[in-house]
Amino acid sequence: xxxxxxxxxxxxxxxxxxxxxxxxxYLVECAHHVARRIVDLSNDTDVHLxxxxxxxxxxxxxxxxxxxxxxxxxxxxxxxxxxxxGFNREHLQKTIKNSGRxxxxxxxxxxxxxxxxxxxxxxxxxxxxxxIAQTPRCDMKxxxxxxxxxxxxxxxxxxxxxxxxxxxxFDKLIQHNACCIFEExxxxxxxxxxxxxxxxxxxxxxxxxxxxxxAANYYEKMGYGSFAPGNAEGGLTTxxxxxxxxxxxxxxxxxxxxxxxxxxxxxxxxxxxxxxPDGEPMFGFPNISDNAEIVEMIACGCHLTxxxxxxxxxxxSAVSPVIKICANPDxxxxxxxxxxxxxxxxxxxxxxxxxxxxxxxxxxxxxxxxERSKSEELGHQEFILTYKKFEPIGPACLSFAH
Amino acid sequence: xxxxxxxxxLLLLHxxxxxxxxxxxxxxQQQVQIxxxxxxxxxxxEIGHKVARVxxxxxxxxxxxGVAIGSALEHINRxxxxxxxxxxxxxxxxxxRAGLTSESNNSKGAANE
Numbered sequence: 293x294x295x296x297x298x299x300x301x302x303x304x305x306x307x308x309x310x311x312x313x314x315x316x317x318y319l320v321e322c323a324h325h326v327a328r329r330i331v332d333l334s335n336d337t338d339v340h341l342x343x344x345x346x347x348x349x350x351x352x353x354x355x356x357x358x359x360x361x362x363x364x365x366x367x368x369x370x371x372x373x374x375x376x377x378g379f380n381r382e383h384l385q386k387t388i389k390n391s392g393r394x395x396x397x398x399x400x401x402x403x404x405x406x407x408x409x410x411x412x413x414x415x416x417x418x419x420x421x422x423x424i425a426q427t428p429r430c431d432m433k434x435x436x437x438x439x440x441x442x443x444x445x446x447x448x449x450x451x452x453x454x455x456x457x458x459x460x461x462f463d464k465l466i467q468h469n470a471c472c473i474f475e476e477x478x479x480x481x482x483x484x485x486x487x488x489x490x491x492x493x494x495x496x497x498x499x500x501x502x503x504x505x506x507a508a509n510y511y512e513k514m515g516y517g518s519f520a521p522g523n524a525e526g527g528l529t530t531x532x533x534x535x536x537x538x539x540x541x542x543x544x545x546x547x548x549x550x551x552x553x554x555x556x557x558x559x560x561x562x563x564x565x566x567x568x569p570d571g572e573p574m575f576g577f578p579n580i581s582d583n584a585e586i587v588e589m590i591a592c593g594c595h596l597t598x599x600x601x602x603x604x605x606x607x608x609s610a611v612s613p614v615i616k617i618c619a620n621p622d623x624x625x626x627x628x629x630x631x632x633x634x635x636x637x638x639x640x641x642x643x644x645x646x647x648x649x650x651x652x653x654x655x656x657x658x659x660x661x662x663e664r665s666k667s668e669e670l671g672h673q674e675f676i677l678t679y680k681k682f683e684p685i686g687p688a689c690l691s692f693a694h
Numbered sequence: 695x696x697x698x699x700x701x702x703x704l705l706l707l708h709x710x711x712x713x714x715x716x717x718x719x720x721x722x723q724q725q726v727q728i729x730x731x732x733x734x735x736x737x738x739x740e741i742g743h744k745v746a747r748v749x750x751x752x753x754x755x756x757x758x759x760g761v762a763i764g765s766a767l768e769h770i771n772r773x774x775x776x777x778x779x780x781x782x783x784x785x786x787x788x789x790x791r792a793g794l795t796s797e798s799n800n801s802k803g804a805a806n807e
Contacts, residue, residue, distance in 0.1 A: 448742030452707060452715050456759070482785050486761050527716070527742030529776070530783035533763035540759050639717035639741065641702065 298660045300432035301367065304392030308432045309364035310595045310660045311338065313611060314420045316370045316413070317357065318343035319384075320377035326406055327372040330413035337668070339417055340610040342675045349378035352680040355554040357384055359591030362391040365611050367424030369393060370416050372409065375401030394423045435469035435560050437660060440589035440597045441541045442475065444582035447602030447620055448526025451537020453645065454600035454619035454635035460649025461598065461656065462543035462562065469560035473551070473589055474542040475567050477507040482532025483539045487564070490547045495688035499550050500564065507568045514573060541600060550689040552682045553588035558690060565592060575679040583607055583674040586614065596659055598652065606630045608672025613665045615655055617648075632666050702727045704745055708760035713744040713776050715758075720745075726773075733773040744776040756781050 300308040316339060318327035324343060331341040342360055344353045361369045361384065369388050373381050381397060388395040396416045403409040441458050443450055462472045480487065484504045491497035528534050548561030557563045567588060568578045579585045586597050586609045596612050599605065602619040604627045618624040621636025632655060635648045643651075659665050703726050704714035714728065720739040725732050728747055739745055744758070750770040755762040764781045774780070 451759075452705060452717075452742070456707065482763070482783075483761075524778060527740065527744065527777070529744070529778055529781055530764040531786050532761075532783060533758060536759050536761055536763055638705070641717065645707075 296434055296657055298432040298434075298437075298657070299662070300430055300436075301364070302428045302430035303364050305362070307364040307593075308430060308436055309366070310432070310437075310662070311365040311611075311613070312367045312424055312427060313365055314339045314368050314370065314417055314424065315342050315361060315366050315611065316340070316372065316417065317361065318345075319371060319373045319379040319381055320347050321345035322347075322374040322377065323372040323400055326400060326409050326413070329406075329410045330370070330372070330417060333410070333414055334417050336417075336421070337671070339421070340673050340675075342610050342677075343372075344379060344677045346379075346679060347377045348679075349380060350679045350681075352553065352682055353677055354380055354383065356587060356591045356677055358387045359554040359556075359593075360587065360611055361388050361395075362393065363590055363593065363611055365595060367393065367427055368420035369395045370413060370420060371395070371397040372413065373397060373399045375399040394420050396420065432660075433468075434465065434657070437465070437656070438471040438473065438557065438593040438595050439465055439656060440473040440475075440565075440586070440592070440594035441600070442582060442585050442589070442597065443538055443541060443600040444605045444607075445601040445603035446538065448523070448528060449619040449621075449636065449639060450600060450602040451528075451534070451540060452619075453638040453648070454602070454617040454633075455537055455541045456645035457633075457635045457638070457648035457652055458541045458598050458600055458617060459543035460646045461652040462541070463545055464649065464653050465656070466543070466545040466560070466562055471557050471560045471563065471593075472543075472545075473557070473563045473565050473592055473594060474539075475565035475585060475589065476538045476541075477503055477564070477566050477568050479538050480504055480535050481508055482530070482535045486536075487539070487547065490545075492546045492548050492561075492691035493688075496547065496550060496691045499686070499689050500547070503550060503564070503566045503568075506570070507566075510568050510573055510578065514577060541598075548691050550685065551592060552685055553680070554591040555685060556593045559692070563592075565589060569680045570683045571681055574681055578680075580678060581676060583609060583676045584678060586612075587675060587677055596656065596665075598656070600635070604630075606667070606670075606672065607674045608665070608667025608670070610673040610675040613659050614667045614672070615652070615659060615665045616667060617652060630666055630670065704728065706747070707758060710760040711757045712747050712750055712754075713756055713758055714747050716741055716743045716745060728773060735773050737775045739775055746770045746772050746774045746776050748772050750776075755784075 488497040617633040618631040703718040
């Protein structure tokens, strides 16, 4: 198992990527169409669209864009600015340049509008592509992978098939010293005691406790109730049962750290990503859709994401591949073309969560080695980034006890 | 997370659990395997729902994934359906379309009969 080798791309900042992508990023909605046309006309699965729609500056959005543009799967970046938006493009450019990546910026107001910016952008993408084709290849081991997990469209089957299977996969990855990230702090009411017990240090246990209190308070202010009648119809009886269903994606390993969006975990192990903004609710719900969470995990360095679903979902992501683990056998039949793994067979007695966990683990390795996941094949490259506010994490959030 | 694998209708998620999860609809009077014994169920049980693996006393914790997910409102016999009518959250009452589940025993939650 330890002799598994991944042919990766060696970035000059020392990190290793499993893809070699050019990102084209719009820095305000006004530049979205131009950026999208450049990506479309490039007609290359390894040219991805990312961006931020707001005109007002936001520290969090800048941090996430920096994290995504300097992600090890990214070789080079082209930024499309309208010219007058608040986004600090100079800062972003400098960060990308300092990471050793080629970076180009086009300002629509200076380039003479839509047509000439698209034309120039296309030739820049071609130049960047030929530059990153020269990126040295290197050997990468499992312990250098960063894997995230989220669930979306959950039902009564999620917490008994796909989520425990991903938990097994996480345990196995962590045994190989890979870095695994789970999130869901808004839906972990009832898991605090179990989670606290899994914290590697007492200080971290306290931080996790505070983080869940913050989440409960935030959702209460949003007037959000998590337990729906549909959950009861699917066999779930209590809030803590529903929470556990989502939580079991994290497996059984010790929790080594609590991070916030855009923080890079310092080493292998299991990390909880706190996605709930700090302070009083300001910009609405913590994450408005599944892809907002995936983007945050990518900004933390995730090479790929394990997405579990019961009701079904079709999304992928820009920059990092998404692997779909379908919890419900009926959904799998309906959406077979979009699903990588059928965890629903656990319900039929044809496999155990551990076996599906092993299958997921093997697929993680295969996708890291270059095999395209279903959503990648279908061209799914969703990306969404909105306004948020976070304070930096304190020293107690990272434990080095393993 | 140990588990058993069989063509059985009931799934054990964790060795410490006192409930099993139904993975195929079970008819009343149908015989199912619980651990090493055949047990005849008295109720209709749907996919995703819980069945008592052992006798559970009133106020005892219900364990799923090896973790407490609430407490028994009354004595629950092995093989019995475990849901809103005989267990409750230790955090917040669950909402159903009929309103809040009550803290006391009622039959309102036995929706699948």
